[in-house]
Structure formats: structure tokens, C-alpha cells
Amino acid sequence: MTSVSVKHRIDYSYDHKVLLSPHRFRLVPLPDTHAIIEEYNFVLWPANSLYWQHDVYGNKLARADFANKTDFMSVEVTLDIKLNSLNPFDVLVDDEAQRFPFLYPSIVKNALLPYLQIVDRSSVLTAFVGCTEKFHGETLSFLVKLNQHVSNHIRYVHRLEPGVQSCGMTLKTRTGSCRDSAWLMVQVLRRLGLASRFVSGYLIQLGTTSGDSVELHAWAEVFIPGAGWIGLDTTSGLFTSEGHIPLAIGPGPEQVAPVEGLTEQCSASMTYQFKIESSKCL
Incomplete structure (x- = not known):
């Protein structure tokens, strides 16, 4: 078994302050994943109203409503995971x-x-x-x-x-x-x-x-x-x-976009970064 820590950050920059529509973030591991999710954190800037929802397909998503105009939006996900070896052929077909x-x-x-x-x-x-x-x-x-x-x-x-x-x-x-x-x-x-x-x-x-x-x-x-x-x-x-x-x-x-939402007309840019650390465990 291997323990893995992951940090995933996405940064959006807008050339002027804009209104953001409600945004939905599909960045939560599904409950039936083969990995063991030991810790999960989701942080979004700027300040907003955040609601956790489920769609018809069973996906858990975060909906954010923004009250004020902003010239940026950033989301950061951190995960602590334990990975067990999986044999995908170890199944019984009817x-x-x-x-x-x-x-x-x-x-x-x-x-x-x-x-x-x-x-x-x-x-x-x-x-x-x-x-x-x-x-x-x-x-x-x-x-x-x-x-x-x-x-x-x-x-x-x-x-x-x-x-x-x-x-x-x-x-x-x-x-x-x-x-x-x-x-x-x-x-x-x-x-x-x-x-x-x-x-x-x-x-x-x-x-x-x-x-x-x-x-x-x-x-x-x-x-x-x-x-x-x-x-x-x-x-x-x-x-x-x-x-x-x-x-x-x-x-x-169209049903699985990691980030979904609209902005007022503007010039926008997006950057992302991942960090990962792993260690063997008993």
C-alpha cells in the first residue's frame, strides 16, 4: 500500500473585475473509487456562498455563488490517499x-x-x-x-x-x-x-x-x-x-466538466499546478 498526498490548484485571472455566474466544481473523488480517501479539502477564493450537492449521476459537486465582482478566482484541492494494488481482471463475468x-x-x-x-x-x-x-x-x-x-x-x-x-x-x-x-x-x-x-x-x-x-x-x-x-x-x-x-x-x-460556470465578457487566463508526495506504508 502507498500513501499519496496531492495538491491541485487552478487560478483564473480576468483583465477587469467581472460578475461570475454560479460555478460548479466536480473535484471530489467518487465514493466507490478503489483508493482510500483519508482526507479531502476544498478551498475557493474569493469569499462566496458554497453548497455541496449531488447530481443525477451520483457525482458530488460544490456550487459557489459569488456576490461581488472579482478579477480572479482560485480553487485548491488537497487529498491524502492510500492506493491498494488493483487487478482489473479479477472479476466474475456473468x-x-x-x-x-x-x-x-x-x-x-x-x-x-x-x-x-x-x-x-x-x-x-x-x-x-x-x-x-x-x-x-x-x-x-x-x-x-x-x-x-x-x-x-x-x-x-x-x-x-x-x-x-x-x-x-x-x-x-x-x-x-x-x-x-x-x-x-x-x-x-x-x-x-x-x-x-x-x-x-x-x-x-x-x-x-x-x-x-x-x-x-x-x-x-x-x-x-x-x-x-x-x-x-x-x-x-x-x-x-x-x-x-x-x-x-x-x-x-458535458456532464463531467471539472469546472463549470460563466463570466461577464472579459479577457481571461487560467493556470494550474499539481504537487504530489508518496511514501510506502505497511
Whole structure:
């Protein structure tokens, strides 16, 4: 087991004092994360009215209402976490879902309808999905091959522009950020008849050649009867592990934005920083 302390700060600067609409912050780990959250703190400047809420998807969020104009906004999250090793393949898939393709039982499918909605019917996506038929077989093996196929096909780029690319754009350019390839995977899975959702969270990586790191990340999850929601990291081509700390889930990227809100018209800039410390524990 490893103890990890994380500090995440985001600073917004505006070129003059502006009114801020109510802002929502989805920066709280979900309760069913595999990590043990020992301590959590959320601080927001300037002074505001802060309310803790839950949305329909079970995400916990902070809503801030600002009374006065301001030329800055800063948010700081600190986390103390214990990470336990996780084997993502240690699951029991129901008999009827052991091999893909399979069909969800009707009662399960009805509960999953928001995660089966297809919003991209482009011909380029249709062609890409058609190429995955060769991966059919044992379900977990199929997911491994599909995830690696998407990862190998899309070159990761650090894209600063807001929003998510269309699947067609990601496939045509064969490049995308983590959120772009994750959204592509969500739509590929749905075209294959598998319920999938979009996840925003922290990715903690320990002991890499460049040291320990933490960053905001995005990935996809697919629902397999018996196994539940399985995380697929399309950036690495691997299943998610103990270092993936989910903050928000939803049918699409628009439901899981880490920070959501509007300002009066102005020129704005944003900076962020992460700090991480880790230590082994008994």
C-alpha cells in the first residue's frame, strides 16, 4: 500500500473585475473509487456562498455563488490517499456475457439506456467500428484488443482548446487528447451495443522514469454484466487501475466538466499546478 498526498490548484485571472455566474466544481473523488480517501479539502477564493450537492449521476459537486465582482478566482484541492494494488481482471463475468457479442437482459438494458445513446453516426466511425469484428470472442480479451486498437490508432496530443472533438475529426486526424479518445471509445462501444460512460478524474502515476506525477485525465467505462463498470484508458491502451481516481461520471463530457460556470465578457487566463508526495506504508 502507498500513501499519496496531492495538491491541485487552478487560478483564473480576468483583465477587469467581472460578475461570475454560479460555478460548479466536480473535484471530489467518487465514493466507490478503489483508493482510500483519508482526507479531502476544498478551498475557493474569493469569499462566496458554497453548497455541496449531488447530481443525477451520483457525482458530488460544490456550487459557489459569488456576490461581488472579482478579477480572479482560485480553487485548491488537497487529498491524502492510500492506493491498494488493483487487478482489473479479477472479476466474475456473468455466464451470458462471457463472450462478445452478447445482449443485455431487458431489465438491465432499460436501466442503461442513457449510456447506449448514439450521437455520432458518421461514415468514418461506421468504418472504424466495422474493423473491430475480428476482435470478437471472450469478452475481457475483446475489450483488451479493442482498447489497444483505439490507443494505437489515435496519437495522443496535449490539446488546450476547450471541448471534445467529434469522433470523425479524431479518426480523420488520428490525433486527440485523452478526452477525445475517451469519447471516441464511448461511441465505438455504443455502436457495438455496449453501454458506456465518460469519466473525468485524476491519474496518479508513481515510480515512472520522470518521477511521481498526477494530472487531470479522462477515460471510458463499459458495463459488463457481473463485472460491472470496467475502465478503459484509451491513452495508454490499458484497463484502469488503482491510480485512476474518478471525480465525475456521465453519459458524455458535458456532464463531467471539472469546472463549470460563466463570466461577464472579459479577457481571461487560467493556470494550474499539481504537487504530489508518496511514501510506502505497511
